[in-house]
Amino acid sequence: MAGAPLRALIEKRARHLGFDVFGIADASARPDLPEKLNGVLENNWHAGMDWMFETRKRRASPADLWPGVRSVIVLAMSYAPGHDPLPDLARRDRGNxxxxxxxxDYHSLIKGRxxxxxxLLASRGNCQVKVFVDTAPVMxxxxxxxxxxGWQGKNTVLTSRRHGxxxxxxxxxxxxxxxxxxxxxRHCGSCTACLDICPTSAFPAPYRLDARKCLAYYNNEHHGPIPRAFRRPMGNRIFGCDDCLAVCPWNKFARKARQSRFHARDELTLPPLSHLLDMDDARFRSTFSGSPVRRLGHARFLRNTLICAANSDDPGLLPHVIPLLDHPDPVVRGSAVWALASLAPPETFEHLRQRHKLLESDRGVILEWAGESP
Ligand code: B12
Ligand code: SF4
Ligand code: SF4
Known part of the structure; x- marks a missing residue:
């Protein structure tokens, strides 16, 4: 089987398996990508994601990744929330x-399907196939x-008239x-809503993103301390950032995701920061089992949650922050000092700083975190 009948057969199976959108591109359809990716890398907009540089040749060209490729079938599943997530940003005592x-985690669900x-394509089309989701060097x-x-919006996100x-x-x-x-x-027209809403001005120009300024990069990909300039703007975002997606006017046509496995779980919808700070490693693993948050690991999760605690301006969180001053990971300890400095009155902060031996032994890290020169 070949051509249109083969296409119709696999599209039917894909839709049956829950894919909302199906399309095919010729493997050589994007000769512009090597130059665009190189431009991004030369500007260091890839931040600390060195793998993007290391894999640049095969990432920008399907034929460099696999010389045998002739067609690329792209499939997509909607994860539309069915509500506007932007008001969640105002819940400062909650983790967003x-x-x-x-x-x-969408990876395993999508990859299996x-x-x-x-x-089916390999057997009916008598051809070779390879499947990719997210982590492979594919643009x-x-x-x-x-x-x-769909089209890449000015926020660089693939946007659809039907699914936003x-x-x-x-x-x-x-x-x-x-x-x-x-x-x-492209259907962005004169709209600039995504560029305007970004809390950290991460778009150097429409259709281009500087990950060195993107909160989703810092609270998801980045290891080490969150740089000071991004701590306040992080607000209550403990994982990812949706602002430049949520504001897109095309979302109004999106129906709530068909896949129930993408519907928000109650425990992962605005959990209280106090609960999150109290979680030990085992509790973190069981709560976030199967969710992309688990890939952060417990220490980076605490790092993010402590920054959000600092932004809550709620001194009631101090009893949940103080035990983390003794955490074995220096980045967690440093983030705890930052939260302490934000939430505690100066005399309490000074008292704790003197009392905690760890604060002395990690003087350089801690003072840097607290906003002073070591
Ligand atoms: C690295 C990465 C990130 C990085 C960088 C994001 C980025 N925009 O590149 C960070 C960690 C910041 C990130 C964040 C998010 N990500 Co991400 N991420 C990826 C990943 C692994 C690679 C993307 C990539 O290749 N970036 C490199 C740049 C160079 O690619 P690009 O944006 O297409 O580049 C274009 C522009 O630079 C532009 N350009 C460059 N020069 C020039 C010059 C001119 C003149 C013009 C006009 C244009 C232009 O053209 C390029 C090609 O089209 C993909 C999975 C994958 N393998 O593709 C997921 C992926 C893009 N992420 C995804 C998601 C869901 C997110 C988040 C929404 C998660 C969240 N809620 O926090 C945010 C969205 C933030 C945003 N505004 O992009 C989804 C997006 C789905 C979609 N509908 O688009 C993907 C596709 C994963 C997936 N399989 O579903 N992500
Ligand atoms: S994900 Fe957030 S921080 Fe990153 S570009 Fe979009 S609005 Fe800006
Ligand atoms: S908000 Fe949506 S329509 Fe408006 S510029 Fe951004 S991607 Fe385009």
Whole structure:
């Protein structure tokens, strides 16, 4: 089987498996990507994500990743929340987990189903296939644009007229030519809502993002202390950031995600910061089992939660912060000092600083965190 009948067969199976959008791009559809990716790397907009530099050649060109590829099938699932998440930012005593991480990790769900579609394609099309979701060196958004699934908005996110900004992407690379879709036109017009709302001005220009200024980079990808300039803007975002997605006017056409595994779990919807600070490693692992938050690890999770505690301006959190001054990880201890300095009156802060031996032994780290020169 080949051509249009093969395409119709795999599209039908994909939709049956819960994919909301399906499109095909020719593997050579984006000769512009090497130059664009190099431009991003030369400007250091990839921040500490060195893997983007290391894999740049095969990332920007499907044929460099796999010389046998002829077509790229892009599939997407909606994770639309069915409500506006922006008001959640005002709940300063709560931890705000971005919409995509409030339930199951999408990687395993999407990958399993992509493999099923790919298996059918391989057997009926008598071809070779490879499947990718997120972590492979593939530029998923521009390929999705070429496959007619949507367009990259000014926030760089793949946006759809039907599903707004709330789509997870996955791809099947395949070794035979399949009838491609037309590239999707851009529908941002004169709108600049996503650029205007960004709390850290992370867009150097429309359609370009400087990850060195993006909160989703700091609270998700970054290791080490959160740089001081980004602590206040982090607000209550303990994981990810949705502002530049949530504000997009195209979301008004999005229906709540069909996949119940992407619907927010109650415990992951604005949990109290006090509960999160009290979690030990075992409790952290069981609460976030299966969620992308678990990939952070307990120490980085505490780091983020302490920064949000500092931003809560609620001294009632101090009893939950103080035990973390003795945490074995210096980044957690430093974040606890930052929270303490923000929440405690100066005399309490001074008293604790003198009492805690760890504060002395980590003097350099701690003073830097507390806002003084070591
Ligand atoms: C690295 C990464 C990040 C980084 C960098 C984000 C970024 N915009 O690149 C960080 C950690 C910040 C991040 C955050 C998020 N991410 Co992310 N991330 C990725 C990842 C792994 C790679 C993306 C990539 O290649 N970036 C490199 C840049 C160079 O790619 P690009 O944005 O397409 O580059 C374009 C522009 O630079 C532009 N450009 C460059 N030069 C020029 C010049 C001119 C003249 C013009 C016009 C344009 C232009 O053109 C390039 C090509 O189109 C992908 C998965 C994947 N393998 O693709 C997920 C992915 C992009 N992330 C995803 C998600 C869900 C998010 C978050 C929403 C999570 C959250 N809520 O916190 C945020 C969104 C933040 C945002 N505004 O982008 C989804 C997005 C789905 C979608 N609908 O688009 C993806 C596709 C994962 C998936 N499989 O679903 N992410
Ligand atoms: S995810 Fe948040 S911080 Fe990052 S670009 Fe969008 S609005 Fe700005
Ligand atoms: S908010 Fe406006 S500019 Fe940004 S992606 Fe949506 S339509 Fe485009």
């Amino acid at each position: 987990i971005s919409v995509y991480a409030r339930n199951r 992509l493999k099923e579609v790919a298996g 998923e958004k521009p390929l999705a644009e070429s496959a007619g699934i 900004a709330w789509l997870f992407l996955g791809e099947i690379y395949c070794s035979i030519p399949l009838p491609p879709d037309a590239e999707h036109a």
